[in-house]
Amino acid sequence: MDPKILARIDRQIIGDLYLSRTGADFVEQLVDGYGARFGGSDEERAAAEFIRERFASIGVTKAYKEGFECFGWTRQPVSLTVTAPVEAKVDCIALPFCPPGSVEAPLVYLGDGDPQTYVDNRDKLRGAIAMVSTATPRFFHRTMHRGEKLGRALEAGAVGFIWMRGEPGGLPETGSARFNRACEVPAISVSYETGHQLLRWARSGQVRLRIESECVVAPTTSYNVIGEITGAKQPDEIIIVGGHYDGHDISESANDNGAGTAVTVESARALAPHAADIGRTIRFVAFAQEEMGLIGADEYVKAHKDENIVFMLNLDGAGRGTRGTLALQNWSEATAFFRDMLRELYEGHIAVGDTPGLYSDMYPFAAAGFPAATYSSSEPVSGGAPRGYGHTYWDSLDKLNPRALQMDSILVARTILRLATMDQVPLVRKQPADLGARLEQMGLTEVLRYELRKVPGQ
Numbered sequence: 001m002d003p004k005i006l007a008r009i010d011r012q013i014i015g016d017l018y019l020s021r022t023g024a025d026f027v028e029q030l031v032d033g034y035g036a037r038f039g040g041s042d043e044e045r046a047a048a049e050f051i052r053e054r055f056a057s058i059g060v061t062k063a064y065k066e067g068f069e070c071f072g073w074t075r076q077p078v079s080l081t082v083t084a085p086v087e088a089k090v091d092c093i094a095l096p097f098c099p100p101g102s103v104e105a106p107l108v109y110l111g112d113g114d115p116q117t118y119v120d121n122r123d124k125l126r127g128a129i130a131m132v133s134t135a136t137p138r139f140f141h142r143t144m145h146r147g148e149k150l151g152r153a154l155e156a157g158a159v160g161f162i163w164m165r166g167e168p169g170g171l172p173e174t175g176s177a178r179f180n181r182a183c184e185v186p187a188i189s190v191s192y193e194t195g196h197q198l199l200r201w202a203r204s205g206q207v208r209l210r211i212e213s214e215c216v217v218a219p220t221t222s223y224n225v226i227g228e229i230t231g232a233k234q235p236d237e238i239i240i241v242g243g244h245y246d247g248h249d250i251s252e253s254a255n256d257n258g259a260g261t262a263v264t265v266e267s268a269r270a271l272a273p274h275a276a277d278i279g280r281t282i283r284f285v286a287f288a289q290e291e292m293g294l295i296g297a298d299e300y301v302k303a304h305k306d307e308n309i310v311f312m313l314n315l316d317g318a319g320r321g322t323r324g325t326l327a328l329q330n331w332s333e334a335t336a337f338f339r340d341m342l343r344e345l346y347e348g349h350i351a352v353g354d355t356p357g358l359y360s361d362m363y364p365f366a367a368a369g370f371p372a373a374t375y376s377s378s379e380p381v382s383g384g385a386p387r388g389y390g391h392t393y394w395d396s397l398d399k400l401n402p403r404a405l406q407m408d409s410i411l412v413a414r415t416i417l418r419l420a421t422m423d424q425v426p427l428v429r430k431q432p433a434d435l436g437a438r439l440e441q442m443g444l445t446e447v448l449r450y451e452l453r454k455v456p457g458q
């Protein structure tokens, strides 16, 4: 693209987004109008229509929804009762995909749940309710997701699962127990304080617990929402940019991921007037059902696997702060390209690296071999939990910084503008097995197996 035209569009993007409140207003309308947008709920489907209308109103070429069927889950009463050595009812919440049913069993506490813990406690875990902390294991070389800790406990024979918050005052943390399927056993979450009360009781004798759940797992319909700027020169070369709009039912899910949805819509709004100058097709996608197991992105990839998707940029966690991270998903050869581009676009610090991840919407794309990356940002904080307020009651609008939304929308719009207009995008599609081999190297294929997920290329 002619550098003069690029500079002109850049100035208009910055002018449009820098002083605009539309991103912050959008998140406010989303959370106040549609609540949590929990996967498969009426709220999620109504939010899909709201986002489609927003795309249509900002003048993209096409605004449409793509529906799919999957499993959904409805929160119903769940209880945690101590039956020995005292009798008490304690507070808990169900994890999504907790099945209906009841179980009574002794408690086994696994601390931060590094892999060795399940081996050491193998005899005790059979027929027990396992309680594991959300904390990152201190004596292991990588983080461990909820799904892996649950999978390892179940493989060792646990008949119930308690996800205990790792930090004091941190509220019980939610998160789906399984990916797009009912969990095999009741799975609940408690606060750090409740967990420690259980551990105090354990000092005077074996703690026995009863978990009773009336939660419901049933088929449902959800919609990915797409705003498309059809390419003026190479319409078959497609860039996907977007993040999930569904949230967890216990909160407004303003940060995770109302903010990333706003960055998606705002960057579309800034680029739509320049469609005539944009060579490649850009699809801005608000993905459904991420929190229930990346289901929306998975369905999108299934439906579009034969298209020429030249790049996918995931925006889960974008729009939250001034410190950005761009993580490529097994395209280390492209780190210098992105580092140089982002250095030119933004004087603040954006860390660029190549670290494949398993837990957001870029994963199904990378697993199909499409070049992919995930962008997120945060404010510098000391201490606190890895997720901040995410996945708790208090992921609410008041924590969002409108300035961060503006800055990330500008950054994403300008990045996508370059990718959509440069002569050749220096990224090539790979084989699914390439990511499979990389994950094997990182010790992550066994994680996929514990989570009952497929290994790419197998």
Ligand SMILES: [Zn+2]
Pocket: 244, 256, 257, 290, 316, 317
């Ligand atoms: Zn998220």
